[in-house]
Amino acid sequence: MRIIAGAFKGRRLAxxxxxxxxxxxxxxxxxxxxxxxxxxxxANFLDLCSGSGNIGLEALSRxxxxxxxxxxxxxxxxxxxxxxxxxxxxxxxxxxxLFPADVKRSLTAFSRSQxxxxxxxxxxxxxxxxxxxxxxxxxxxxxxxxxGIICIEHNQSGFPQHIGSLRLTKEKKYGDTNLSFYQMEV
Numbered sequence: 001m002r003i004i005a006g007a008f009k010g011r012r013l014a015x016x017x018x019x020x021x022x023x024x025x026x027x028x029x030x031x032x033x034x035x036x037x038x039x040x041x042x043a044n045f046l047d048l049c050s051g052s053g054n055i056g057l058e059a060l061s062r063x064x065x066x067x068x069x070x071x072x073x074x075x076x077x078x079x080x081x082x083x084x085x086x087x088x089x090x091x092x093x094x095x096x097x098l099f100p101a102d103v104k105r106s107l108t109a110f111s112r113s114q115x116x117x118x119x120x121x122x123x124x125x126x127x128x129x130x131x132x133x134x135x136x137x138x139x140x141x142x143x144x145x146x147x148g149i150i151c152i153e154h155n156q157s158g159f160p161q162h163i164g165s166l167r168l169t170k171e172k173k174y175g176d177t178n179l180s181f182y183q184m185e186v
Contacts, residue, residue, distance in 0.1 A: 001054055004030050006061030008087045013054060014079055021051045021076055024123060024153060028174045029058055032151060035170070035181070036119060039149065040064055043118035046110075046143075048103060048134070053080035055121045057087055060095060068097040068117070070106045103134055111141035118145050123153040132163065135182070139164025144184060152180045 001013040001023050015023060024032075032055075033040065041063040047056030050069040053076075060067045069080050077100045081091055091098040099106050103124070110117075120138070124130040131152065138144055150166070152159070159180045161168045170181040 001052065002026065003058055003061045003087065004033070006058070006063065008057065008061040011061075011087050013052060013057065013083045013086055016052060016075065016079055021073065021079065022125070023052045023054050025174070025177065028153070028177050028179065029055060031172060031174060032121070032179060033058060033062060035172070035179075036149060036151070037062070039119055044068075044116065046070070046117040046120040048106075048120055048122040049124040049130075050080055051076050051123065053083045055123070056080075057083055059119070059121075060089075061087070064095075064119075066095050066097065068099060068110075068115075070099045070101060070103060072100065072102050074100070103130055104137060107134060107137050107141070107143055110143045114142065116142060116145045116148070118148045120144060120148070120150040121153070122150060126155045131159075135163045135166060139166045139184075146184055146186060148183065150182045152182070154178050154180065 003011045043064045045059040045064040045067045047069050050071040056067040056069050165185050166182040167185045169183050172179045
């Protein structure tokens with residue numbers, strides 16, 4: 001894994017040692033950032049189920065104003081901290097928020113604090129039941145800005161066209177990996 005573009009371009013990131021963390025492949029990451037490239041600069045970015053922090057660090061490298069990393073796995077949190085260091089950063093940096101917490105509780109906390117994100121990248125374990133629960137929770141709150149985009153990485157097809165106020169706007173397939181993009185209906 002490496003940072004593809006921006007301020008940290010070329011930095012090699014630490015990979016997980018156990019199969020419990022599945023990093024996003026560079027070609028999928030590159031495709032995602034090619035799609036959202038105009039929205040990253042200055043964005044408040046949420047890397048939900050962060051794993052290695054690969055996606056959030058790429059967003060920061062490309063000019064995101066702030067990145068929140070959320071993961072409840074202790075190994076993931078350690079890996080994110082290691083990868084922050086590889087980019088010359090720490091979790092104390094003003095642009096970084098590190099939440100070692102449950103995804104649903106984090107979304108509730110963001111909603112209560114009225115924190116909003118322009119871009120959300122959501123990559124839970126492929127076998128997880130979090131997909132629809134969390135998307136419904138996001139749709140019922142103001143965690144995603146009105147023009148914001150949430151991208152879900154998954155390995156199955158057939159995600160619904162609508163989840164509450166979220167509308168599926170784009171789907172892309174890269175080998176066994178699917179990216180589904182949702183936006184709030186306006």
